Amino acid sequence: MSKSDQQEVECPLSHSEWPEDGGRWSEEEDGDEVEGCGLLQEMVEEDEEIDLYNEETFGLDLYTGVEDAEGDPTDLLIFCADKSPAPSSPHPCTPSSPSLPKPGPDPQIQPQAWLGMQARERGNKERLGGRGKMFDDPAVMRTVEGRPSLKSLDSAIVDSGTSSSWQDKDSDAWVLSSYGTQRCIAGSILQDKAIVGVIDRPAPGRILPTTLDFLSPLQRPFPAFRGAAPGKRSGQHEQLSTRPFGQRYLSQMQMNPMIPRSPVRPQQQYGQCGGLRSPSSCPRPPVSQAFTPKMMQLRFGAHSPTPAPFYSPSANPVQRFRFPGHVTQLHPQHRRLLSQRQQRAHRKTESWDPHSQLMSLKEKEWIIRLQMIQLQSENPHLDDYYYQEYYQRMEAKLAEELLGDRAKREPPKLTTPYVTKTDSYTPVVHIEGSLGQVAVSTCFSPRRAIDAVHAHCPEEEQKDTRQQRLAVLHNLEKLFMILLEVEEGERRRTTVFREGERSRLREKMQRRVELIYRQLQHPVALESGEEFLPCLLVSKGKRLLARLIPFLSHDAALYILSIVTSHLPVLMSRDTDEALPVLYPSLCTVIGRLSFSQLIGLLRNFTSTLPETKESQLSLACQNKFGISLLYALLSQGERLLSSEVPMEPSIGDFETWTETVFQVARQLSQCSLVEPLLLPSNLLSLFCRYLDKRTVHQLENSMERSATGCPAVPS
Amino acid sequence: MNYMPGTASLIEDIDKKHLVLLRDGRTLIGFLRSIDQFANLVLHQTVERIHVGKKYGDIPRGIFIVRGENVVLLGEIDLEKECDTMLKQVSIEEILEEQRAQQQAKLEAEKAKLQALKERGLSVPRADVLDEY
Numbered sequence: 064m065s066k067s068d069q070q071e072v073e074c075p076l077s078h079s080e081w082p083e084d085g086g087r088w089s090e091e092e093d094g095d096e097v098e099g100c101g102l103l104q105e106m107v108e109e110d111e112e113i114d115l116y117n118e119e120t121f122g123l124d125l126y127t128g129v130e131d132a133e134g135d136p137t138d139l140l141i142f143c144a145d146k147s148p149a150p151s152s153p154h155p156c157t158p159s160s161p162s163l164p165k166p167g168p169d170p171q172i173q174p175q176a177w178l179g180m181q182a183r184e185r186g187n188k189e190r191l192g193g194r195g196k197m198f199d200d201p202a203v204m205r206t207v208e209g210r211p212s213l214k215s216l217d218s219a220i221v222d223s224g225t226s227s228s229w230q231d232k233d234s235d236a237w238v239l240s241s242y243g244t245q246r247c248i249a250g251s252i253l254q255d256k257a258i259v260g261v262i263d264r265p266a267p268g269r270i271l272p273t274t275l276d277f278l279s280p281l282q283r284p285f286p287a288f289r290g291a292a293p294g295k296r297s298g299q300h301e302q303l304s305t306r307p308f309g310q311r312y313l314s315q316m317q318m319n320p321m322i323p324r325s326p327v328r329p330q331q332q333y334g335q336c337g338g339l340r341s342p343s344s345c346p347r348p349p350v351s352q353a354f355t356p357k358m359m360q361l362r363f364g365a366h367s368p369t370p371a372p373f374y375s376p377s378a379n380p381v382q383r384f385r386f387p388g389h390v391t392q393l394h395p396q397h398r399r400l401l402s403q404r405q406q407r408a409h410r411k412t413e414s415w416d417p418h419s420q421l422m423s424l425k426e427k428e429w430i431i432r433l434q435m436i437q438l439q440s441e442n443p444h445l446d447d448y449y450y451q452e453y454y455q456r457m458e459a460k461l462a463e464e465l466l467g468d469r470a471k472r473e474p475p476k477l478t479t480p481y482v483t484k485t486d487s488y489t490p491v492v493h494i495e496g497s498l499g500q501v502a503v504s505t506c507f508s509p510r511r512a513i514d515a516v517h518a519h520c521p522e523e524e525q526k527d528t529r530q531q532r533l534a535v536l537h538n539l540e541k542l543f544m545i546l547l548e549v550e551e552g553e554r555r556r557t558t559v560f561r562e563g564e565r566s567r568l569r570e571k572m573q574r575r576v577e578l579i580y581r582q583l584q585h586p587v588a589l590e591s592g593e594e595f596l597p598c599l600l601v602s603k604g605k606r607l608l609a610r611l612i613p614f615l616s617h618d619a620a621l622y623i624l625s626i627v628t629s630h631l632p633v634l635m636s637r638d639t640d641e642a643l644p645v646l647y648p649s650l651c652t653v654i655g656r657l658s659f660s661q662l663i664g665l666l667r668n669f670t671s672t673l674p675e676t677k678e679s680q681l682s683l684a685c686q687n688k689f690g691i692s693l694l695y696a697l698l699s700q701g702e703r704l705l706s707s708e709v710p711m712e713p714s715i716g717d718f719e720t721w722t723e724t725v726f727q728v729a730r731q732l733s734q735c736s737l738v739e740p741l742l743l744p745s746n747l748l749s750l751f752c753r754y755l756d757k758r759t760v761h762q763l764e765n766s767m768e769r770s771a772t773g774c775p776a777v778p779s
Numbered sequence: 780m781n782y783m784p785g786t787a788s789l790i791e792d793i794d795k796k797h798l799v800l801l802r803d804g805r806t807l808i809g810f811l812r813s814i815d816q817f818a819n820l821v822l823h824q825t826v827e828r829i830h831v832g833k834k835y836g837d838i839p840r841g842i843f844i845v846r847g848e849n850v851v852l853l854g855e856i857d858l859e860k861e862c863d864t865m866l867k868q869v870s871i872e873e874i875l876e877e878q879r880a881q882q883q884a885k886l887e888a889e890k891a892k893l894q895a896l897k898e899r900g901l902s903v904p905r906a907d908v909l910d911e912y
Contacts, residue, residue, distance in 0.1 A: 393782070401782060418823055419794040421812040427790045433816045434785040 392439055394454040396461075496529075535597045539604055542579045546610055549575045553614070576614045583608065595626050599634060602642030612649040620653045621661060628668040628693065632680055635687045643689035647741050650693065654700045662701050663717045666724045669694060681731050685738070692741040698728065699744035706746070725754050733762050737770035786818045786847075792855055797822070799845065799853040806830065807843060808856065818847035829874045831881050835866050836874025 393401070440446040494501045502511060552572040559565050583604070584594045598604030612620050627634065627646065634643060657665070669680055684690030701721060729751055747767070751760045783790060792811050799807045799820065806829075809822030822843040829836050869877075896902060 397782070416794060416810075418810070418812065421821070421823075422790075422793055422814070426813070427793075430790065430814065430816050431783055431787040434783065434787040438784060 392435075392443055394451060396454040396458045531597075532601065535601055536603065538582060539598060539601065539607055542582055543603075543607055545575050545579055546607060548572075549579075549614060550610070572614070576611065579607075579611055580615065580619060583611075595623060596630060596633075599627070599630070600637055602638075602640050602645075605642045606645050609645045609649045612646075612653060617653075617656055620649075621657070624650055624653050625665060625668070628665050631668070631687075631690055631693070632683050635683060635690055638689075641688075643687075644692075644741055647689060647692055647696075651696050651742075654696050657700055658712070659701070659704050659721075660712070660714045660717055662697060662704070663714070663720050663724075666697055666701075667720060669697070670724055670727055679727075679731075681727060682735060685731055685735055688738050688741060691738055694728065695740050695742070695744050695747060698725070698750060699746055702744075702746045702750040706749075722754065725750065729755055729759060729763060732766060733759065737766055739770050743767065786814060786816050789814045789818060792853075796856040796858060796861075797853050798856050800851040801845065802849045802851055807840070807845070808837075809843060811853075815847075818850065820845045820847070820850065820853070829878055830866070831874060831877040833866055834869045834874060834877060836869050836871050838871055 444451050504510060549572045552568055552575075556565055556568045556572070559568065583598045595608070599608065608623065612623060615623070627650065654662075669684060671680055681694075684694050748760065748764055751763055755763070789811070793814065795811060797809065797811045799809070799822065801807065805827055807822055807825050808828055809825030811820060812823045813821035820843070822845065825840045825843040826837040827840050829838070893903070
């Protein structure tokens with residue numbers, strides 16, 4: 064858009080006064096000095112407050128850079144010094160409104176404003192070498208100072224300088240733009256204090272928030288602005304005081320070497336705001352560097368101007384960057400890295416894009432600040448451990464590389480609080496009466512694997528019968544395992560078809576069986592004692608034997624049977640859980656294979672009398688289920704043998720013993736009450752019939768039947 | 780490395796050409812000029828691009844201000860690679876016509892599906908009346 068168009072749109076009425084050629088703007092310059100005017104003086108002061116306030120919001124937005132001759136016209140925030148004051152008429156103007164009425168402004172003031180602007184422009188041009196158009200941005204239709212309404216005071220509104228509503232408060236408080244600060248500062252250029260500052264275009268270099276300033280941590284809270292500006296305080300103070308960064312911005316703005324200043328002004332400003340500056344003289348960021356022209360070029364682009372000759376940056380004692388916000392809590396190493404990177408980076412502007420740089424640096428930084436504020440924490444090492452740790456290690460590594468010290472090679476160890484072991488714990492706990500170990504969980508071994516071994520030494524505790532019993536049980540456990548193996552092997556043997564394998568298997572199983580037999584016969588832990596007795600006394604042992612007997616040879620089984628019968632009273636008396644009957648089936652099978660002589664031998668055991676009690680074993684047996692069943696089984700076997708036609712080979716005196724036994728049994732059975740046997744062989748009666756008279760047989764029959772009510776009769 | 784958190788990371792994308800996908804399905808292409816902390820975007824020289832099949836059409840829209848919550852995603856457009864695309868640009872009228880046809884076809888397919896389901900005694904419950912997830 065051409066300048067003329069803009070000017071037509073923006074200032075239709077003052078068109079005649081506004082020469083098209085920017086270079087001629089300065090011709091009608093420096094009219095009146097408004098500094099002498101008291102009213103304006105007040106306004107100026109008020110403007111300062113407003114400006115300060117606005118800087119708190121965005122800081123110095125105006126002198127972010129200098130427009131070069133090529134012209135980068137995107138500047139929404141250009142204000143012209145339109146001092147159409149409140150008394151005349153409201154000026155509801157926004158930069159974007161297309162048609163702005165400009166009813167009869169005070170012709171006196173207006174030219175002053177424009178003149179002042181022209182002066183400013185000239186000054187700018189002089190300094191900057193030919194600044195041309197001011198309102199190149201087609202989006203900017205008209206810029207008017209706005210009263211700092213509530214909307215404009217809201218920092219969220221970027222364009223706070225322009226308010227759509229024009230409020231009349233005081234007749235004398237005519238409204239200046241919120242960015243009118245620059246009047247005070249740029250006094251050398253613009254003698255007219257009433258002129259609202261013109262915001263320079265941002266630097267042609269792409270404006271990245273290259274600040275290092277806001278890399279420095281937030282050191283102190285900002286006291287509310289109680290400016291040293293003298294004079295009246297208006298209600299804007301309250302609003303100002305809510306902005307925490309005003310002081311900083313003011314000081315930054317002042318210290319900014321980029322701001323064109325008069326030689327006189329800075330001191331005045333210093334003096335004026337000395338009170339401001341001191342609290343805000345925060346520790347310089349560690350990476351603050353001298354503001355050399357070269358660096359400025361790097362930061363602000365190749366076309367950034369050198370500072371004004373009357374004001375050299377090195378003379379500035381306060382080297383603060385003008386960028387706001389030290390709200391980021393970056394690790395110093397991180398900061399250093401970023402600053403290095405920023406120094407290296409040098410971005411050229413996209414000169415082909417006329418609309419670039421719409422967002423000013425201030426605005427970008429504001430967003431960054433906003434986001435970074437949320438990351439602040441009082442305990443960064445706790446909240447962001449990995450970040451801190453990473454940079455610490457990087458720092459250490461770099462330091463090591465720099466110093467060349469290889470000694471401290473090892474990385475920093477993770478320190479954990481040292482937990483002292485209070486007591487030594489017993490890894491193995493043996494509870495009395497338990498078999499083996501008990502799982503005890505401690506904090507050092509929460510799930511300890513226990514071994515199925517005795518925790519104590521078996522030789523020492525032989526005398527203790529309980530220990531003995533435990534030893535027996537322990538043995539039995541082991542033998543059971545082997546027995547299971549044997550049974551499994553037997554099962555497999557039936558399925559295996561190959562002869563060789565079968566025989567191999569059989570031999571293997573036989574060996575196992577013999578091992579069990581031996582172990583049961585002579586348990587290792589016991590010094591002496593009857594064979595098989597210890598295991599027989601325990602119900603588990605009985606079960607084991609019962610399962611083992613089918614695998615034994617006939618002689619071995621017979622031996623066991625004889626042991627059982629000979630120790631029957633002991634077994635019966637100590638059979639507390641009545642486990643004896645488990646032996647019955649397997650013993651029955653053994654009995655079924657007995658020869659007559661063997662049978663007689665066994666029966667002799669029955670008829671012998673016990674030495675202590677004088678009771679016959681027989682009578683005891685009749686009281687016991689197992690005993691009587693065994694007896695019946697034996698008698699039945701005898702009867703079977705006798706009645707069968709297989710020739711027997713009886714020894715001498717066998718038959719007599721047999722007959723005697725039968726009589727004895729008959730007598731016993733008739734005398735005492737019988738218990739129910741496990742099995743009642745049916746050939747007993749025929750046996751008795753052979754030897755006894757009918758009456759006795761009947762008696763026996765009755766008594767036996769009485770006892771055997773629930774017992775299944777088995778035909779033998 | 781971009782150390783700026785959150786929306787601040789968009790600052791690096793300013794003045795670059797972006798493709799922005801909105802929640803209502805529109806695709807905007809424009810130069811990102813300004814952002815704020817909510818990731819509201821100001822797009823300049825924006826063009827709304829409608830894709831139908833292999834064709835697309837651009838409708839110039841000017842300046843867009845997009846509320847941040849309505850953005851699904853956005854990405855920078857590589858200006859050099861922008862030209863090598865398989866898609867064929869057509870005029871606005873044509874693409875709108877194509878889009879209309881596509882919507883029509885979809886509607887009819889949907890109707891046919893619903894009808895088929897209804898005939899079989901099934902129904903797809905509407906999401907707003909569905910009680911369970």
